Amino acid sequence: MSDSAHALPDSDRVLPEHPPVTDWVHDFDHTDPRWIEDPFPIWDELRATCPVVHTKRFQGCYLPTSYQAVKQIAHDTEHFSSRRIIVRDERPEIQKNAAPPITSDPPEHKSAKQLLLPPFTPDAMKKLEPRVRAICNELIDEFISDGQCDAAARYTKHVPVRTICHMLGIPEKDGDLFINWIHMILELSIKDEGMLKQAVQEMTAYFAAHIEERKQRPSDDLITTLMRAKGKDGQPLDDTHVLGSLRLLLIAGIDTTWSAIGASLWHLAKTPADRERLVSEPELMPTAVEELLRAYSPVTMAREVMKETTIAGCPVKPGNMVLLSFPAANRDPAVFPDAGKIVLDRKSNPHAAFGLGIHRCIGSNLARMEMTVALQEWLKRIPNFWLDPAGKVTWSEGTVRGPRQLPILFEKAT
Amino acid sequence: MSATLKVHVDPDKCQGHARCKALAPELFDLDEYGNAHEHGDGRVPAGLEDKAWLAKANCPEIAIDVIEE
Numbered sequence: 281m282s283d284s285a286h287a288l289p290d291s292d293r294v295l296p297e298h299p300p301v302t303d304w305v306h307d308f309d310h311t312d313p314r315w316i317e318d319p320f321p322i323w324d325e326l327r328a329t330c331p332v333v334h335t336k337r338f339q340g341c342y343l344p345t346s347y348q349a350v351k352q353i354a355h356d357t358e359h360f361s362s363r364r365i366i367v368r369d370e371r372p373e374i375q376k377n378a379a380p381p382i383t384s385d386p387p388e389h390k391s392a393k394q395l396l397l398p399p400f401t402p403d404a405m406k407k408l409e410p411r412v413r414a415i416c417n418e419l420i421d422e423f424i425s426d427g428q429c430d431a432a433a434r435y436t437k438h439v440p441v442r443t444i445c446h447m448l449g450i451p452e453k454d455g456d457l458f459i460n461w462i463h464m465i466l467e468l469s470i471k472d473e474g475m476l477k478q479a480v481q482e483m484t485a486y487f488a489a490h491i492e493e494r495k496q497r498p499s500d501d502l503i504t505t506l507m508r509a510k511g512k513d514g515q516p517l518d519d520t521h522v523l524g525s526l527r528l529l530l531i532a533g534i535d536t537t538w539s540a541i542g543a544s545l546w547h548l549a550k551t552p553a554d555r556e557r558l559v560s561e562p563e564l565m566p567t568a569v570e571e572l573l574r575a576y577s578p579v580t581m582a583r584e585v586m587k588e589t590t591i592a593g594c595p596v597k598p599g600n601m602v603l604l605s606f607p608a609a610n611r612d613p614a615v616f617p618d619a620g621k622i623v624l625d626r627k628s629n630p631h632a633a634f635g636l637g638i639h640r641c642i643g644s645n646l647a648r649m650e651m652t653v654a655l656q657e658w659l660k661r662i663p664n665f666w667l668d669p670a671g672k673v674t675w676s677e678g679t680v681r682g683p684r685q686l687p688i689l690f691e692k693a694t
Numbered sequence: 695m696s697a698t699l700k701v702h703v704d705p706d707k708c709q710g711h712a713r714c715k716a717l718a719p720e721l722f723d724l725d726e727y728g729n730a731h732e733h734g735d736g737r738v739p740a741g742l743e744d745k746a747w748l749a750k751a752n753c754p755e756i757a758i759d760v761i762e763e
């Protein structure tokens with residue numbers, strides 16, 4: 281292994297340094313600039329070599345790249361725990377009630393999940409749709425006369441933030457606070473654990489105030505719904521559980537959907553044939569959304585190995601993390617013919633963008649609705665757009681991948 | 695080829711991705727948690743056979759059976 285090169289001589293552990301990767305099979309690093317820029321060829325190469333590879337970075341981590349291997353791990357909660365779900369240089373201490381259900385394993389997982397599910401069914405999302413359509417148009421109004429915009433900063437980011445604020449019953453303008461906390465938790469904390477603590481403290485204080493307010497004056501929003509929900513013992517949830525759930529909905533709901541809408545617009549901006557087809561055949565939107573979710577899946581979760589086992593014939597040992605790459609699984613040609621091609625009317629598309637098994641994304645119906653509405657409203661008003669050759673598209677690193685800077689030029693609709 | 699079809703959702707496998715409901719709303723219903731079950735006795739009305747197969751092909755949990763009677 282090429283690991284000695286970056287271990288300091290008198291240190292007994294690998295320091296959190298990230299030298300450029302030269303050997304992806306034995307020394308992968310998902311924070312490497314090449315991965316951030318264009319991970320697809322890396323995954324294709326790894327999948328063809330060995331479906332589960334290992335790195336000594338991050339104190340030891342596996343990466344499955346085939347659909348079968350990802351699915352097997354996602355379904356195996358006995359050997360793989362969700363108590364740690366982000367691969368970092370450090371392993372922060374396990375906290376009880378960290379963010380149920382995403383950090384829970386069976387048997388606690390089920391009851392924690394069930395109380396969050398009813399507000400997110402497809403029918404509940406239909407009621408929310410008109411507000412989301414209005415949010416999209418308000419955002420477009422702000423830049424449509426410019427003929428250009430950074431679509432990530434001015435559009436795709438704000439759609440999920442304003443939507444979740446609306447659902448929670450908090451001011452839509454507080455969205456900027458959330459964006460900052462989420463950036464600290466999902467990105468900066470990979471290399472600086474202090475960021476994680478600070479962001480969690482600030483979020484907790486913010487929501488504690490909103491919970492107190494609703495104890496005096498209940499409302500019909502999602503915060504109140506959670507405060508009224510009953511745990512498996514029939515008692516209302518304690519405040520720490522409500523706080524944990526609120527933090528989770530924000531962390532899980534914003535960057536992810538921002539990334540999915542952004543990657544979709546990025547694809548359409550650079551692929552005129554697909555853009556024109558979606559404008560002239562709007563009935564393709566449902567399959568197109570699923571295909572864009574498959575091809576540019578934003579979310580890579582993690583698991584911690586609890587007991588030794590084998591995955592796709594490879595031994596997997598406790599003490600290591602697993603980078604659970606749903607995005608790589610979704611590019612596996614064994615399940616998706618022409619996996620590297622975007623086929624807007626793909627017929628068979630059992631993609632794993634929202635996970636597989638018991639942790640299936642609670643917000644999947646919300647995210648699909650937001651993506652659909654955000655793309656529909658954009659294409660209605662800005663059917664003709666392309667990447668600004670003078671600008672640079674940049675991508676986020678870590679758990680959630682999506683464009684964070686997306687400079688676009690466009691022709692205004694007449 | 696003209697056999698009657700029935701769909702069945704295995705409740706132990708279904709995780710509520712709701713792909714079946716989006717593709718074949720006539721054949722599936724969702725409960726309050728968003729998990730699916732077949733509509734009525736699962737019999738597929740004539741003309742909806744393709745939708746039954748489509749739902750099966752898009753379920754990421756392989757929870758849907760299409761049975762030919």
Ligand code: HEM
Binds near residue numbers: 635
């Ligand atoms: C396109 C947007 C989104 C994508 C790609 C996505 C992806 C995912 C994935 C892959 C998981 C599985 C995690 C695992 O296996 O450990 C997950 C879980 C989760 N997601 Fe999402 N998500 C999105 C949007 C949302 C939204 C909008 C919300 C809520 C507002 C949300 C809330 C959650 C929650 C609460 C979980 C935990 C479920 C559990 O552990 O049982 N997500 N998401």
Ligand code: SF4
Binds near residue numbers: 715728730753
């Ligand atoms: S697509 Fe499959 S997992 Fe999803 S709701 Fe339907 S049966 Fe359940």
